[in-house]
Amino acid sequence: MKSHLKRLFTALILIPPLLGLVFKAPLGLIYLIAALCGGHAFREWWEMARFDRGLFLVCVPTYFLAFLLAFYNLYGAWWLLFLGPALYFLFRFERERFWSDFGKALPGLLYLFLGFFSLGALAQEGRDYLFYLLLLVFVADTGAYYGGKILGRHPFFPTISPKKTWEGFGVGVGP
Numbered sequence: 001m002k003s004h005l006k007r008l009f010t011a012l013i014l015i016p017p018l019l020g021l022v023f024k025a026p027l028g029l030i031y032l033i034a035a036l037c038g039g040h041a042f043r044e045w046w047e048m049a050r051f052d053r054g055l056f057l058v059c060v061p062t063y064f065l066a067f068l069l070a071f072y073n074l075y076g077a078w079w080l081l082f083l084g085p086a087l088y089f090l091f092r093f094e095r096e097r098f099w100s101d102f103g104k105a106l107p108g109l110l111y112l113f114l115g116f117f118s119l120g121a122l123a124q125e126g127r128d129y130l131f132y133l134l135l136l137v138f139v140a141d142t143g144a145y146y147g148g149k150i151l152g153r154h155p156f157f158p159t160i161s162p163k164k165t166w167e168g169f170g171v172g173v174g175p
Contacts, residue, residue, distance in 0.1 A: 004146075004149075007145075018134070019131075021033065022123070022127055022130050022131050022134065023127050023131070027120065027123060027124055030119065030120050030123045030130075031067070031117075031120035034116040034117065034119040034120050035063075035064060035067045035116060035117075037116060038063065038067075038112045038113065038115070038116030038117075039060060039063060039064065041112050041116070042059065042060065042063055042108060042109065042112050043056075043060075045108040045112065046059075046105075046108075048160065049104040049105070049108065050104075051100070051101040051104045051105050052097065052101050054088065054092065055085060055088050055101055055102075055105050056105075058084055058085065058087070058088040059084055059085055059088075059105050059108075059109055061084075062080060062081060062083075062084025062085070062109070063081070063084075063109055063112070063113060065080060065084075066078075066080045066081045066084075066109075066113055067113070067116075067117060070113075070117055077113070077117075078110070081106070081109045081110055081113055082106065084109070085102055085105045085106050085109070086102070089102060119133075140172045140173070140174065141172065143171045143172050143174070144164075144168040144169060144171055144172025144173075145168065145172075146171070147167055147168045147170065147171025147172065148163070148164060148165040148167055148168020148169075148171070149168070151165075151167040151168070151171070152165030152166075152167045152168050153165065153167060154166040154167065156168070156169050
């Protein structure tokens with residue numbers, strides 16, 4: 001099956017449950033799915049950044065605990081996201097790896113937590129806001145994909161994603 005047909009078929013199957021989730025699901029379920037998606041994204045970050053496996057095994061529960069704590073104390077969640085990786089290095093200090101691994105794990109945790117927790121918070125403010133955000137992301141991503149397929153000539157970070165192009169990036173970002 002061609003790539004664009006596969007994408008279209010997948011979208012047709014997944015859009016109805018996504019709309020049901022956005023507009024009808026309990027808020028707790030939206031937060032849970034956002035947390036799970038963020039956990040998956042952190043695993044991808046770990047694979048790209050290649051920091052220590054032990055640090056990864058500390059960061060994952062820290063991420064999920066921070067998600068739970070954020071309902072009661074957002075600042076406490078931020079501190080937990082900092083302390084999880086920091087405690088790992090207190091018990092297993094390797095000076096030459098501290099800045100490289102800590103410097104890769106911490107930004108990933110903070111960035112992913114902020115993005116995925118915000119999805120639930122946005123739904124809490126109004127389900128329409130979450131819908132509009134997801135619509136914007138999907139339209140930009142689809143535009144970047146087809147813009148890159150049609151116009152793409154110049155690679156955009158070929159070691160990370162060899163088929164992405166500057167032209168696709170430009171179409172995805174838009175005018």
